[in-house]
Amino acid sequence: MKHLNQDELVLHYYGEHADPAVAQHLADCEDCRAHLESLTRVLDAMDDLEVPEPSDAYGSRVWQRLAPELAPSPARWWAGWFAPRRLVAAAAMAALLIGAFLAGKVSERRQMAGLSAPVRERILLVAVGEHLDRSQMILVELVNNESKGPVDISEEQQRAEDLIGENRLYRQAALKSGDRAMSSVLDELERVLLDIAHSPSKLDAAGLEQIRKQIEGQGILFKIRVVSANLREREVPPARGKAGTI
Amino acid sequence: MEPSDATAVAQVRAGNPDAYRVLVERHSRSVFRLAFRMTGNEQDAEDLVQETFLRAYRQIGKFDGRASFSTWLYRIAANCSLDLIRVRKRRQEQQTPVNEEGEELAGAVAAADPTPDRLAFSGELKELLRPAIEHLSPMERTAFVLRHYEGMCIEEIGRALGVNTGAAKHSVFRAVQKLRRALEPALSSASS
Numbered sequence: 001m002k003h004l005n006q007d008e009l010v011l012h013y014y015g016e017h018a019d020p021a022v023a024q025h026l027a028d029c030e031d032c033r034a035h036l037e038s039l040t041r042v043l044d045a046m047d048d049l050e051v052p053e054p055s056d057a058y059g060s061r062v063w064q065r066l067a068p069e070l071a072p073s074p075a076r077w078w079a080g081w082f083a084p085r086r087l088v089a090a091a092a093m094a095a096l097l098i099g100a101f102l103a104g105k106v107s108e109r110r111q112m113a114g115l116s117a118p119v120r121e122r123i124l125l126v127a128v129g130e131h132l133d134r135s136q137m138i139l140v141e142l143v144n145n146e147s148k149g150p151v152d153i154s155e156e157q158q159r160a161e162d163l164i165g166e167n168r169l170y171r172q173a174a175l176k177s178g179d180r181a182m183s184s185v186l187d188e189l190e191r192v193l194l195d196i197a198h199s200p201s202k203l204d205a206a207g208l209e210q211i212r213k214q215i216e217g218q219g220i221l222f223k224i225r226v227v228s229a230n231l232r233e234r235e236v237p238p239a240r241g242k243a244g245t246i
Numbered sequence: 247m248e249p250s251d252a253t254a255v256a257q258v259r260a261g262n263p264d265a266y267r268v269l270v271e272r273h274s275r276s277v278f279r280l281a282f283r284m285t286g287n288e289q290d291a292e293d294l295v296q297e298t299f300l301r302a303y304r305q306i307g308k309f310d311g312r313a314s315f316s317t318w319l320y321r322i323a324a325n326c327s328l329d330l331i332r333v334r335k336r337r338q339e340q341q342t343p344v345n346e347e348g349e350e351l352a353g354a355v356a357a358a359d360p361t362p363d364r365l366a367f368s369g370e371l372k373e374l375l376r377p378a379i380e381h382l383s384p385m386e387r388t389a390f391v392l393r394h395y396e397g398m399c400i401e402e403i404g405r406a407l408g409v410n411t412g413a414a415k416h417s418v419f420r421a422v423q424k425l426r427r428a429l430e431p432a433l434s435s436a437s438s
């Protein structure tokens with residue numbers, strides 16, 4: 001038998017190698033034993049990866065935050081949507097639709113009338129999902145910025161600025177259709193985006209910390225993830241989920 | 247006496263959301279550990295715990311009882327974490343173009359500083375572990391965490407992440423390869 005390769009040794013380390021020839025080879029071959037030994041040292045070292053130990057009360061804290069979310073949810077304006085998300089990548093289209101809807105321009109309304117209700121809704125949902133993704137990225141980026149010295153957030157501000165207008169349209173649409181959960185998340189998001197856009201673009205550590213606190217304090221990231229997950233759940237038929245959904 | 251997982255699941259499915267409390271209290275600490283190993287960040291880990299339990303609650307009708315509730319829950323937690331670190335990674339790559347394969351790993355770990363000498367004396371090898379994990383691709387990281395810390399077999403990892411066994415195996419192998427490249431120099435100097 002030729003020498004064992006690293007992959008075989010990894011399987012052996014994790015006890016996933018059923019082939020007795022491998023064990024036999026290891027018993028006979030000093031080189032492979034040495035190879036296994038150094039692999040073992042690396043993988044054993046990984047056991048020391050530090051994880052803070054949650055307190056005994058952690059579970060009930062989680063429950064307290066979670067319980068209010070478990071109430072039966074009202075009908076959602078995106079219910080019934082389960083087409084692939086990227087079917088129509090059309091934020092602009094959606095903005096046009098909503099714009100027409102709200103502003104009520106006759107010509108645009110007529111144009112919109114050519115689309116069936118499910119298609120209109122789907123376009124809107126795709127756009128909202130992407131809007132949330134983009135917003136989340138900005139927030140995550142700011143929260144994770146650990147610079148101690150002055151930072152320049154003008155790029156994030158520009159992006160926040162771009163998202164504010166869109167956000168307003170989606171919020172109004174959600175409100176109009178009676179989806180309070182979505183509209184309240186969008187409402188909070190809008191305030192955070194505004195604050196980001198209007199803060200100084202050069203921030204010292206304290207200024208950055210203040211923005212970070214604001215984002216974290218409102219739990220806005222979590223709320224975004226939850227509403228996004230709700231959108232995504234309707235994205236793929238449940239049978240064979242891709243990675244990312246179960 | 248506290249109800250078993252299976253009993254609590256049945257009660258939740260029968261329309262009693264309060265029965266979910268037992269499941270949350272029983273499993274949230276281990277979900278937290280999984281999430282923390284994935285993200286390295288307490289705030290994220292806590293958010294992921296919330297999201298995991300929320301998703302699990304909403305999908306509890308799909309839980310078929312073939313795996314244990316905790317295995318099923320870890321699958322959801324792993325997928326939530328994977329989603330999150332993908333978003334992060336994508337964002338990061340837009341800022342600084344990083345080699346897909348994470349070939350800059352060795353450099354990045356070196357930048358985390360501890361020189362072999364310092365390591366040998368202070369035993370701070372631990373400080374290298376987090377950066378080494380951070381530089382795995384999202385899929386590699388998830389597969390490795392599930393294999394190494396959660397003790398899932400490779401086949402189960404594939405099922406959990408919706409990929410075939412070959413792909414799951416490949417992710418674990420690549421993860422180990424990268425970790426080895428990053429940590430071996432420090433390890434051998436620490437032990438010599």
Ligand SMILES: [Zn+2]
Pocket residue numbers: 002003004025029030031032033
């Ligand atoms: Zn050999």
